[in-house]
Amino acid sequence: MTAAQDVLRELEALGSEQTRKTYRRHGATEPMFGVKFGDLEKLRKRLGRDQALARALWQSKNHDARVLAAMIADPAAFDLETLARWQAEATCNLQSDALIGHVGARLPAAAAAATAWLDASAEPQRRAGWVLVSHLAQESPDLEDSFFANLLPRIEREIHEAPNRTREAMNRTLIAIGARSDGLARLATAAARKIGPVEVDHGDTDCKTPDAVSYIAKAREHRAKQEAKHGGKAAAKPAKATAKKATAKKATAKSRRAGAEA
Numbered sequence: 001m002t003a004a005q006d007v008l009r010e011l012e013a014l015g016s017e018q019t020r021k022t023y024r025r026h027g028a029t030e031p032m033f034g035v036k037f038g039d040l041e042k043l044r045k046r047l048g049r050d051q052a053l054a055r056a057l058w059q060s061k062n063h064d065a066r067v068l069a070a071m072i073a074d075p076a077a078f079d080l081e082t083l084a085r086w087q088a089e090a091t092c093n094l095q096s097d098a099l100i101g102h103v104g105a106r107l108p109a110a111a112a113a114a115t116a117w118l119d120a121s122a123e124p125q126r127r128a129g130w131v132l133v134s135h136l137a138q139e140s141p142d143l144e145d146s147f148f149a150n151l152l153p154r155i156e157r158e159i160h161e162a163p164n165r166t167r168e169a170m171n172r173t174l175i176a177i178g179a180r181s182d183g184l185a186r187l188a189t190a191a192a193r194k195i196g197p198v199e200v201d202h203g204d205t206d207c208k209t210p211d212a213v214s215y216i217a218k219a220r221e222h223r224a225k226q227e228a229k230h231g232g233k234a235a236a237k238p239a240k241a242t243a244k245k246a247t248a249k250k251a252t253a254k255s256r257r258a259g260a261e262a
Contacts (some may be wrong), residue, residue, distance in 0.1 A: 007043070011064045014039045023063065024148045025204045027092040032063030040064070044071040051077040058086065063095065070098035075106040080113050088129055093165060094116075096128050104128075105135035106220035113144060118154075130169035135175040142251045144185050150176045159195055168200040171212060178216030185220045189213055 015033025023034060047053065050072050063260055070086075078086075083104055089095040093195035110132060117129030137148055152174075159170045174195075178188030192212035200209045 002052050002056065003050075004060065005063060007047075007053065007057060008060060008062065008065060010033050010064045011062070011068070015064065023094065025096055028063045028094055029091055030063075031061065035064040035068075037067075040068050040071060043068055043236070047072050048174065058089075061066070061091075066090070066095045067098045070095065070102050072143045073099075073103050075103050078103055078107060080107070080109055080116075081109065083113060084254035085126075087125070090124070093124075093127070096133055100128055100132050101135055104132050105139050110136055110140070111147060114164045118151075123166060127166040127169045128161075130166065134169070135178040136172040137180045138172070146183055147189055148180060148184055152177065152187055156191050156194055160199060164201050168202075170207065171200070171209060173199045175210060175215045175219070178212065179223075180218065185216050189216050192216065195258070 001085060002174070012033045014035045016032060016036075019036055020034030022023075025143060046134055051238040054069040054073035054232060057065040058073075060066070080149070083099070086099055087096055090099060104113060107113065114129050114132040114136065117125045117132065120126050120129065126211060132153075133148070155170050155174055159167055159174075162170060174192055177184045178192070188214075198209055198212070
């Protein structure tokens with residue numbers, strides 16, 4: 001029995017019909033076992049980075065196996081072509097988002113990938129581009145703020161006419177950009193006020209569309225408290241902590257961990 005077969009057996013034992021029902025509401029399709037994200041995270045920690053195992057799990061086409069594959073895949077084994085191929089093979093946003101968060105955002109050329117996907121003709125790639133930008137805003141302190149500021153006018157122009165799930169990702173990205181720095185918070189908040197309420201059909205789920213203005217304010221308030229607590233040292237850290245604690249647990253995590261929470 002191969003390592004992949006061992007992991008698939010373990011995933012099957014961890015699955016439940018209740019979680020399968022939840023995943024179906026978020027667009028996942030068979031085959032799948034219905035493994036909660038908390039259990040997948042435990043497996044990720046135990047398995048570590050393993051590209052060969054990740055490739056085998058991804059090729060199984062099982063939903064849970066593919067999410068775990070994204071979680072343990074080695075970003076160093078990916079170029080933009082490989083990332084694009086895996087993303088195109090994803091059968092739902094849960095798989096695509098896991099791949100982008102655990103692999104795509106860690107590639108040196110991630111910003112170039114995001115820019116290319118935003119102009120893609122296929123809606124899944126355009127949505128993936130915005131999800132990638134949201135991760136970069138949280139996790140890539142070396143990127144210039146201008147990269148994100150230049151995307152705000154595009155969000156203003158396109159968000160209301162974008163397809164439903166792309167609209168959701170754009171709103172998430174708007175919040176992540178605003179959470180990144182004080183300067184971007186002012187620009188993103190002004191953009192959010194111009195945009196107004198964003199309507200997203202979340203289907204038969206408990207997900208809600210976060211209000212960008214209030215979420216950006218909460219994120220920046222949290223970061224200011226962290227900086228005061230640590231004597232300004234928090235300013236040297238990536239905005240990831242701020243965004244995840246003040247926004248992603250309530251907004252981004254709705255997509256990445258929908259099955260465990262909704």
